[in-house]
Every structure is written in C-alpha cells, then in structure tokens.
Amino acid sequence: MTIPAFVLKSEFELPGTNAKGYAGIVDYMTDKEKVKKGEAYNTPDYFPEGILSYMSDEKKASGLFTKEKDFVDKNSIRELKESYQQAEQNGSLQWKFVGSFDNEWLKENQILDPDGEVREQTLKKAVRVMMERLIKEEKFIPSQTIWAASFHHNTDNLHFHISLVEKENSRELVKRRQKKIEKTLSPTGMQTRFYRDQGAESLQPKGKLKQTTLEKMKSAFLNELTRPSRKQILEKQTALRDTLVQELQLPQETFTERKELLRILQVLPQDKKKWQYKTISREHPIAKERIDSYTQRYLHNSGNKVAFQQVLKEEARFRERLYGGNHNYKENQMADLEYRLGNRLLKELKVQLEEKNKLRSVSRILQKNQKEDGTSEIRFTLRDRRRLDRVMGDTYQKKLNLLYYDQNEREAEYVRHRQEYGLE
Template sequence: MRETPGVVIKSKFKVPGTKKKSRRYTTYLDYINRPDAKDSREQFETYHNYMEDETKSSGLFTREDDRLNDEKRRAVRDIFKHAQENGSILWQDVISFDNAWLRETGVLHDDLVDEKRLIQATRNAVEAMLQKEKMVHAYWTGAVHYNTDNIHVHVAIVETSHIRERGKRKPKSIELMKSKVIHSLADRTKEQEKLNAFIRDELVAHKRNKKIQSLPNRVLHPDLVRQFKDIYERLPEDKRQWRYNMNGMQPLRESLDRLTDRYIDIHFKSEFQAFNERLEQEVAF
C-alpha cells in the first residue's frame, strides 16, 4: 500500500493591512507566476513571455481561461488590487502531487504532463470548496508549477464583494477540495461499475428470479427457509416499513444480515470473494 500521499493541500490566508511591509495581493500573483521561487520582484505584466515556457510554469489560469493574454492579466491584477483595497482576505492554497501518483493516474507520462487535466481538476476542487463555504463573490486564479521535485498548483482567492471577516475555512471544505482533485484525476468509474454490477446484475437479479428456498438443483434449503420464515413472521404490519433502513426494520436487521450472508455463501461464494478483493483495492486507493 502507498505510504506517500498522492495529493497534499496546504492552505493559509492573509488579512489586509495587518503589517505595513506585507506584500500586496498583486505581488502574490507575481509570486505564483514567477520563474523560480527565489525571485518574485519582477512585475506581473512582464510574465507573459515566461508563461509560454511550460517546462517551468503554466502561467496563470482562471475559472474561464487556461491562458491569460495581456489584457486579461491586467484585469486580474486590478481585481486583486481592488479586493485588497476593499478589505478582502487573500486565501492561498497549494495543491501538491506525488509524481509517482500522477504517473499511476496517467497525468504524468514520460515526463510529459497532461496540464489540462491538472487545470480542470483544480477548477473542480476550487469551485466545490467555494460553494461549500458559500463564497459566491469569490474570484480566483491558479498556476501549475514545475520548479520543485513535486508538481504543484498555486491558487489565490479573493472576494470582490460581501467581504467576510473570517479567514479560516472549515476543514471539511479543504477535504472536499482534495477529494475533488483526486476524483477528477483518477477516474475510477470502470472499477466502481464492476462493484455495482455484481450487486445489481448478479445478486439482486438472481434473487428476483429465484425463490429463496431453491438451490440450483431446485432442492429446498432448510436453513434459508427457516431464517426467511422467522423474519417474515416478524415483519411490521405496515408494509411501507418493509425497507432495510426504515425504523420499523431495526429489530430485524441482524437477522436480515445473517440471511443475506448465508444466501450469498450458498449462491455466490466465489463471486463474492472476487467482489471483496476488488472492494479492498478501491478502499486502499
């Protein structure tokens, strides 16, 4: 099992005006769009040449654009400048990836990066987090960086109106953000469909088409019959309660579980073992 996490998110926020010498919010845009981590003094407007060099950085992207032209870069700078003047907090997130995990998901292949997938995953993550935090007037920008051992994405967020005073976000919002990144990059649809297919197309369909007391050779199975009759006699009078999660079924759930285990053991022993193996793989992932 993997010991190194595939995705790590680190977050902090800056409150405007707390330090006289604190960098302006637009300077943080310069920082996340910088050629390297050691020098962030260059002006924001001069970065469009560097942004074309994808061996180091992707340049800025936003909710709508994968690349910003000169006009849009200036507009973004103005948005962050006015947000700071209006008292907005600046949220700074870094989404860092284990490169081996990116190879497993196919995002990184022979040192070539599927940057569009990283950008879209970031969009999905940031938008989900903002929705959960009810930050409906937020504006954000991001940039993919390649200047360290681990590929990572910087995200900067401000609010353009209805400014909140509290910078700390809920831990569940950050967890949702990470979850969206993972599920956007690692499409497990096929693996999970195999699990669903066993339940839907094999187990449930088999039960609907075969009486519970019949074995494949049509011999009655006394153990299943006994358990079934015991449960049937104890069912609530109100048939609307005849669903596993209804309150009226609570006293019968343990018996239902035993019946289900026995039924699977008789009819689907090998299939259920394969199902559990696939399930364990998904849990490990």
Template structure:
C-alpha cells in the first residue's frame, strides 16, 4: 500500500480523455472491450477484468468494483444492461467518440466531509452517484450533448483512493468535425472551461450540506430579518440610517449597492450591516463565519494548494455585504417614497 503524506494535496481530481476508434486500432479495441464489459454479469466482469483495456489505467483492484449506474438507474438489470450495450454498440458503429472520465478522491478528504468512514470502509454511494450525475449534466450541457449523450459509471474502491469511472458516447453523433490528415474526424476534446466546471460541480455537491446551512443563515434569517425590521426600531441603527440617507443622491434609481453612485457610501452601508448583525443576529453570524472558514479549508483541500481557494471566504463575505447593503438601500427607497408622497404617511 502506498503511504500517504499527512497533507491532503488535492481532495478531488477529475480527468477526462477520449477514444476515437477511427484513428487507432487500439482505441477501437478499447471501445469494443467496453461494450463486452457491459454485457457480462458482475462476477464475470470482475473475473475477466484485466481483459478490458478501458479501465486498466485506473482500476487497480477489480475485486472492489461497484455496480454500474446511469443517469436514471442506481444499478442495472440484465435487460437495462443489454439496452446500454446496444446503444454503445450503435455509437461505435456510428463512429462516436467515447469519453473516459475519472473522479479520484483522497479518502481522508471524503472522511472529513462525512462521506466515507475509514474504520468501517463505508462510503455514501448515494452522494457519489449524486456527484457523478451533477458532473455529467454539467459536461453534457456545456458540450452541447444534453440531448445526444449517454453515459454509464462505476464506483471503484481500493485502500488508497476511491474512484468513479464514467464512459460517455453519442449513439447518434452530433460533435463537430475536425480535419486530420485530410480526413474529417469527430471533435473529442472537452474544453478546459467544461473540465473546470465538472470538477466544481463535484466539489459543490460534496459541500452541499454546508452550503445549504450557510444559505439558510444568510438568506432566510439575516436578510429576511433585515427586511422585516425597520432601522428606526433601534437608536444605533436609526442614527446611521438618517446620516446616510441625507448623503445619498436624489435619483433613487442609483440606490443599489454595486452601482458606481454608491461606491462612496459602501463603508457606511457596511457599518450599518455590522451593527444590525451585532444587535439581532450575532450568534447566527458567528456560526456562518465558522462554516465559511471550514468551507474555505475544505475547498482548498479539494482543489489543492495552488488554487484560488484563499479568495473564497473573501468573495462570500463581499456577497453577504452586497445582499445586506441592498436590503438597507431598499429600506431607504421605501422611506424616501413615503416621506415624499403627496400625503406623507407615518414611518413605522
């Protein structure tokens, strides 16, 4: 067993390559092997695993391979497997590209995220399938194959890393052609933008629970709370409200946090946000900050040290202040309409 270092270099790695059976005989054989692979029962597939070249680069321990699953099915019946085989064979006959995608996890990262128990070696396979389906939807959508692409996948276990392997084809190819040595061939390359989006989708799906909790705190508690509590209900907020309101430009259409006209006032708006949070939501905001720090660390582990994860918490806080700022400016617009109406109403 390969000894792992103490640091998690990259908790999640996503790689994609393609097979074009019209270019090389070995690719044709690999494509055919996968069709055969689909047609065998689990025991035989494991017994004859080394005969199938499709996964030999990645799958070191076929005895711990999971069952095949697809976009709709968690496992395939004999009839469903036969249908997949027929569609892959049709794709092969129609000169489709076959894309091989591998999602590789550092098991310690999965354990940290509560998806894997290293003691019992139990994996949350539902979460893994959810990650795969979200990732593949992103790939097919961004590569204009959402109506033409077909994929099947398998989770593979070993002592060092858990992998998910996905094979994708187009039974009726739609990919643009490229000229290779005077011949038109299907375009197999997946764009860097798509590959990055695929990994982001896996990471975000893993982090979904924390994201939902953070969104609950910001959107459904703090922001909603600001929209239901008038600044004039507390003297510290009231003083800041009036002081800022008197400085704003006359045109209320410019009273939005990120508009250029508001740039000179953003510090004062942010100060109102901080005061509001301290008065009404100090505990909730402290929890939000703890989740944010944890998420940034797990985000960094997912992408590796050379990622832009250090900007994540900063960007999330900027977004929070923007949301709160717009809630405050909305209150000011409503206040302005009331006091300038023909028959002024009493401000709550």
C-alpha cells in the first residue's frame, strides 16, 4: 500500500484530568534534560503535557500561530494561556491534533526545499482552511473557539500540532465513566500515559469528533495545499466532462438509437416530474438499465472519452500518493459522469416530447382554420402566425420558419399548376 503523504490524528482532553492543566508549564519544555529526553520520544502520536509551551519551544518549533496571527509573541502567549485556563475552569474540552507529512512528497510539491527550507505561509493558510472546516462541521461557535498551532522540525518528518478550546462549553453532555490520567515508563524507558477507570459515571461534554469531520478536515487541508499546482489538470477534467455531457443531443440519433429511445420511453413513469436520474435509479431499475445502456454506447463512440479517462487516471495516481491506498477516484468520477449523462438524456427526451406536442398543436390550429374557411386551400394568415408564436415560443422559431417555407412552396406550386392549365 502506498504511504500517504499526510496523516492527521486527534484526541481530546477532559478538564481536570491533567495535573498541569490545559496551558501547561513553560518550564516543562525548557528544562534541558527534558528537552533532550523529549526528543527521543516525541512523535506525532505523542501528546505531552503543556501543549502551548511545547508548541512554542523554539528548539522544536518555528513559533505559535493562530487564526489571526502568523506569530504569537510572549505577551500573547501569556494571554493565550490565561484563556486556556479559563476554558478549562468553564468545563470546556481541549482538542489536540497532529498532522505529519512525508517529506519527500513535500519536496515533490515544492513545499520543502532540498536545503530544508519550508514554505510555512502556504502551510499556515491550509491549516486555517482546515480549522474553518472543523468549526463548521462540528458546529462550534466561531467567536467562542480559540486555537493555536505550530510546525515542528525536530523529527525526521515535518509535522504540526494544533490545540483548540472553547471559551464556554457548547458540546452535548453525555454520561461517561470517570477516568484519571496515569503515567508509566515502558521497558525502553519511554514515558507513556494511560487512562485508569475510576468506576463512577458523570455527565461530561462529548469530545469525540465524527470520522467524517476528520476526513473533511484532511481534504480541506490538502485541497488548499495542492490547488495551485492541480488547477490546470482539474479545469481540464471538468471541461472534458462537461463537453461529454453537452454533446449528448437527440436530434442527431440514428435509426438504432431511435429504437433504443423508444424502449426507454416505454418504461419511464408517466409523471415527468420523476424524470430525474436519481429517482429513476431508485424506483425504475429497468429504465435505469436502458438509460445506462444508451449513455454507455454514446460514450463508446465519443472522441472525448479516452482523453477524459486519461486525465482521471493521472489525478487518481496523484490522489493515491496523497491519501495512500486506492480511494476509487476514477470509478467515482465515472459514476458521476453516468449520473450527469442520465439526467442529460432524460432532459433531452422531455424537451423532444414537448416539441412534438407543440407541433401537434400547430397542426390542429391549421386544420381548424381550414374547416372554418370551408375551402381546400391552406391559408396561413398573420393572425395565425401570431397565435403560433405564442404557442411555440421563440425557441422554436426555426421550426416555424420551416413550416412557413413549406406553406409558401405549396402555395407557389398551386399557382403554377393553375397557370399551366390556363386557369389564370
């Protein structure tokens, strides 16, 4: 399986479960022995106490940044800690995120230079977009949320930490068993933390984020990060897809296609409001099968299909490298095209039937005029034309012009015949 270019992990912390609090103690990460020890066990999976102090440690990071500030100075850090402490006192949770990169992928996308220089402004912009998505998906109140982040360079792979709290808890309260954080040393001497069950239940804010939220956060981050470099290929993909859809037009169908269209019409519901591909797929499987057969035959004969599939293949390879594994991107895009073509075909069928119905209306008007005049001659007056204009509408002007032309030809032929026989 392909190693993903970016991994995002999260956890939450309950108020009062960490003896050093949300804000932590700056001395924890400035002690030389702990810094040295910390370098040995600091990985993107580990969340040490004092997240703010840890993130702002200049030996490990390039400094804190927030939604509004690219760099948080010492005075602002002090204010930030006070806000975190207040949030904890108000019963809010703290959410912690770690995003880790494959450095080779960063180099391939010109985010990390060979000499180790990082385009942090680009990364910061993507982090802000990601946090906006988190706030939206989890329905946090923007004015009540505080978050800070920092990029760290002290491991093999560049990674970032983010910490978020609410000034006042807005999360649903749920029953949970009380737990207490305890620490222990592994056989290798690494410090680990675990929660020990205290047995009693209490109401606590719901901290677990939806899995879809984490996926959307990751997508928002990566889309923002890669959009400039992928803009051209994605625009080409969209243009090819739209062309394939727009080129499906029924007036040019062959005799074989007309038979297939008739078979589709035979199984469509009478209510044309249901002529939507989603509804047809759900309620009329035979109609869906025939629609798909028609659109697939159309695609097979289209000159743009190969070009579209080639672009999809290229984008699928890029996304496989980005997310790791196979995410069925090409298959999903082809399914989306099938959906669009199905709706296009149903729309064209509906328009064609409406045209035929309006042409029948034209025929009935002409026949009515003949009976009223009591003559075998077909007369087409200005009044008739105005009435037909109202019936047909401007979009059918070409068909009306053809009708006028045929009418005039018949009248001219009638005059020639009378002249040949000396009747005029």
